[in-house]
Amino acid sequence: MRELARALAAAGRVSRGLDRLGRRLTNRIIRATPRDTVHVPEAEAIVSFTFDDVPETALHAGAAILEAHGARGTFYIAGGLAGRVEPDRTLIDAQGCRALAARGHEIGxxxxxxxxxxxxxxxxLAADLARNARYLDAIDPPRGRRNFAFPYNGGSLGKRRQLAARFRTCRAGGEAINRGSTDPAFLRAVEIRQPDAHARGLTRWIDALAAEPGWLIFFTHDIAAAPTPYGCTPETFEALVAHARARGCHVLGVDAALDRMGLREQAR
Incomplete structure (x- = not known):
């Protein structure tokens, strides 16, 4: 039985590794073959702080830190995760989502x-997105198309048209600043994650943005004293937001950033 368990565990690791490889290859192809592009101006330095899944700590600590600096963020919500309690985090429920919207944050x-x-x-996918729209719209009625973030930062070649028609932008990963010709259906973003020394060092991206303006999007998950591998401490998040402000960056949610850059909705 032990040998079988070890074999199954090894097979699971191989399967997950192949899945990650497939995701990376798909993302490379999407980046190399954009369907549509917009021009991100290089006149101003704009930073957006975004959160995926949205643990409760992203509301209680992350949102509060942004607000203390007169800024707002974008919180990408998966309704099916609402209120879920996991070993190392609890995700916000409808009440938490409603609180974010009431405090001026963007719900994606x-x-x-x-x-x-x-x-x-x-x-x-269409049924899933419609279900999430019903969940979000009941909490925070939209003024236009929402913005979207890919689960696991993984794109899909066959779903690009479907997503572009439904959302104003779609955000992935990519570890880069958006400048000049940019695919709005596959925005690049930089992850704030552990170890915390690495997360604190992400000020270098803000310095690069200040030197050569464009649109820098950060994404993370929890903001906690003992963060998961996919989050950071409140002190580190505070340092990043403060550094962006100190370098003269505009700190805006995704929708507000698009508006400031003059990237208006296109006819579909």
Whole structure:
């Protein structure tokens, strides 16, 4: 039985590794073959702080830190995760989502079921997005198309048209600043994650932005004294937001950043 358990564990690791490889290859192809592009101006330095899944600490600590600096963020919500209690974090429920909206933060879509889009058919994805729209719209009625973040930062070649028609932008990862010709359906972003020394060092991205303006999007998950591997401490998050302000960057949510840059909605 032990040998079988070890074999199954090893097979699981191989499967997850192949899945990550497939995700990276798909993302490379999408970046190399954009469907549409917009021009991100290089006249101003703009920073957006965004949160995926949205643990309670992102509301209680992350949002509060942004507000203390007169800024707001974008919080990508997956309705199917609402109120979920996990070993190292608890995710916000509808009340928490409502509190974010009331305090002026942007609510974005992160699908309902938080599934890798490559493994969903178009009809299944459409139903999932419609379900999340019903969940979010009941809490925070939208003024236009929402912005979207890919679960696991994984794009899908076959879903690009579907997503571009439904959302104003779609955010992935990519570890880069958005400048000049940019695919709005696959925005680049820099992850704030552990170890905390690495997260604190992300001020270098803000310095690079100040030297050569564009649009820098950060993303993270929890903001806690003992963060998960995908979050950071309140002190580190505070340092990043303060540094962006000190370098003269505009700190805006995704929707507000688009408006400031004059990237208006296109006819579909």
């Amino acid at each position: 879509c992160h699908t309902f079921g938080h599934s890798d889009l490559r493994h969903l058919g178009r009809r299944t």
